[in-house]
Amino acid sequence: MSRNYHLSYLDVKRNFRNTSNVPKARKTGERDHVDSFLEEIGADLPPDLDLTVEGIVDRIGGINRRIKRMHDETLDQLGLTVSDWHVLTALRWAGKPYRRKAGELARRADLTSGAMTSRLDALEKEGLVRRLRDPADRRSVLVELTENGRKKHEQTMGIQAQKEALLAEALTDREKEQLNALLRRVMVTLEDRYPGKHD
Template structure:
């Protein structure tokens, strides 16, 4: 018998009160939301060991995976992070104050600013990344490699169906 989780109790309650509703949808979305909360908590705890929050790690990782020279214009960074321009400004300000990123004028557009990893920022993200991936592997350890592949395929299908198909910005 499969072990029950908290969502099973919630779904059972809804089935009694509103049997006309799709209990599978309630249970699946409930599980996604609860799992997301637990994953976010684990990530926050890991990033804190590096004196970063999740949003700062995201900016550093975005710049690092952009490829050499590990910089993006502010607009591309904004698009990659999917937040407001004010939020990106605050993140970049905090990382700049820590000496992890620097702003520089674009050589091709006087109105544009480029955000680049500093050597300290690159070292930090490279060192933190290995532990981050190990943490992610730990979070997924209850699934076999085949189950992880199957889940990846299904989640991709849902993301595409909901319009999450924008390409990642590259260095500019």
């Protein structure tokens, strides 16, 4: 189901209060808001609705929202927008000399040409990128990551990595490996049916 449909469907499920056949957390300390939600919606739902699957979906969605919040906080702290980050990342992963054609960069950053021009103006003003003429095609513009831009990208990744470490605080090394393996299996199943735009 789509994200918007899923959210509205959850609102409908919150109207149910029968708590039979709902899996309980093993310990009070292990409960999260999803456990409480599943207990609220109960069993008066379509028989083909698997509450265990609902728990997985709701937890993945909740984790994703919190990761996005972490990332937004990091970017705001460093004075970057999400689009700025996409541009810097696309250049950084181009490899030395960290340069791409403006059109290719816009596609990779998922920006229109107008939005790309606006972001490049701002990033160039901050000294994070520079625009160059393509020696192979004078009609084309190359965008290159400056040394300051590379440092800003690495600084952002470092701060974000510290925040993302919170994800694993409750897990042992073995549990992290197991979780990675399970999530990989889910991704492999979904990728063929619902390929990501930038996967």
